[in-house]
Amino acid sequence: MMNWRWFFNILVGLLCLVVDFSDTQLVINVRNQGGDVVQENIFANVTDDTVSLEFQRSDGTLITQVIDFRNEVQILKALILGEEERGQSQYQVVCFIFHFDKDSFISSDAMSKLRQKNPSTIRTPEEDLGRSNYSMDYTVVLPHSGLISPFVADLCAEAGEATYTRHADLVLWAAAQGIPETTYLTALKKFPSSVNHFMSNSVEDDVRPSVSSCTSMKKMRSPCQCHLELCIGWYPCGLKYCKGKGQSKNSVMTYRCGIKTCRKCHLFAYYVAQKQQCLWDE
Ligand SMILES: *[C@@H]1O[C@H](CO)[C@@H](O)[C@H](O)[C@H]1NC(C)=O
Numbered sequence: 001m002m003n004w005r006w007f008f009n010i011l012v013g014l015l016c017l018v019v020d021f022s023d024t025q026l027v028i029n030v031r032n033q034g035g036d037v038v039q040e041n042i043f044a045n046v047t048d049d050t051v052s053l054e055f056q057r058s059d060g061t062l063i064t065q066v067i068d069f070r071n072e073v074q075i076l077k078a079l080i081l082g083e084e085e086r087g088q089s090q091y092q093v094v095c096f097i098f099h100f101d102k103d104s105f106i107s108s109d110a111m112s113k114l115r116q117k118n119p120s121t122i123r124t125p126e127e128d129l130g131r132s133n134y135s136m137d138y139t140v141v142l143p144h145s146g147l148i149s150p151f152v153a154d155l156c157a158e159a160g161e162a163t164y165t166r167h168a169d170l171v172l173w174a175a176a177q178g179i180p181e182t183t184y185l186t187a188l189k190k191f192p193s194s195v196n197h198f199m200s201n202s203v204e205d206d207v208r209p210s211v212s213s214c215t216s217m218k219k220m221r222s223p224c225q226c227h228l229e230l231c232i233g234w235y236p237c238g239l240k241y242c243k244g245k246g247q248s249k250n251s252v253m254t255y256r257c258g259i260k261t262c263r264k265c266h267l268f269a270y271y272v273a274q275k276q277q278c279l280w281d282e
């Protein structure tokens with residue numbers, strides 16, 4: 001008898017483990033604006049208080065979004081396939097780090113509890129939040145990036161110096177953490193010395209290099225301002241609340257009854273040392 005019970009317990013334990021792992025990841029089929037269907041993988045880690053969302057665009061670009069709720073940091077990484085016939089390497093990776101507004105994505109806890117009834121359904125978001133523009137000011141020094149978020153160094157390892165952030169975001173993080181902006185200085189680097197004469201020396205000033213846009217740049221080896229648009233086609237941007245009858249007579253109770261879904265685009269402008277690294281911007 002004892003042996004059977006022991007066996008049964010182990011079996012139950014294994015089943016729970018399997019269920020737990022498969023359930024933390026959500027696979028969503030999303031129809032994008034071009035009409036293609038892309039598969040988004042969304043994963044919440046409640047311990048870390050993070051949500052990761054990953055998908056491959058129809059042009060092959062692999063996009064990873066990580067939200068670090070604790071530090072109010074959002075990381076957008078793009079792995080872009082190169083155009084080998086034009087002398088590019090197989091792929092390049094860029095990482096953009098910016099402030100995350102706490103109410104713009106459901107919590108990691110709510111995300112981890114999200115289930116879908118019909119996994120094969122092709123989804124479109126309820127609301128299009130349009131596009132935000134970001135002009136990146138700094139390269140993030142990965143070995144010191146833990147000052148911003150502990151997840152940057154690993155996630156952006158392949159991007160290396162192509163990891164960018166803005167001064168405006170540092171101001172928000174410093175305020176949220178109650179520390180001076182200068183705390184972040186060791187984690188930041190101005191753009192390479194060839195364009196440093198375009199910039200001043202203090203954190204507070206506008207440090208954007210005034211190199212011209214890669215769009216108008218003819219020389220492949222010259223530095224320029226590259227543009228890259230990354231859109232998240234579908235994500236849970238808020239909770240929906242419904243009203244129902246409460247426990248006592250005439251009382252009204254509000255309860256969670258679903259999620260609101262959104263689409264949002266991010267247009268990044270950032271420095272590249274050579275037009276070669278920005279061939280799509282034409
Ligand atoms: C969540 O993050 C913690 C800490 O980094 C890690 O130990 C754990 O394995 C993660 N959970 C899952 C399900 O990946």
Ligand SMILES: *[C@@H]1O[C@H](CO)[C@@H](O)[C@H](O)[C@H]1NC(C)=O
Nearest residue numbers: 131132133134227267268269
């Ligand atoms: C964002 O940038 C695009 C392209 O450079 C521009 O057309 C648009 O007006 C900008 N939007 C805002 C809100 O600045």
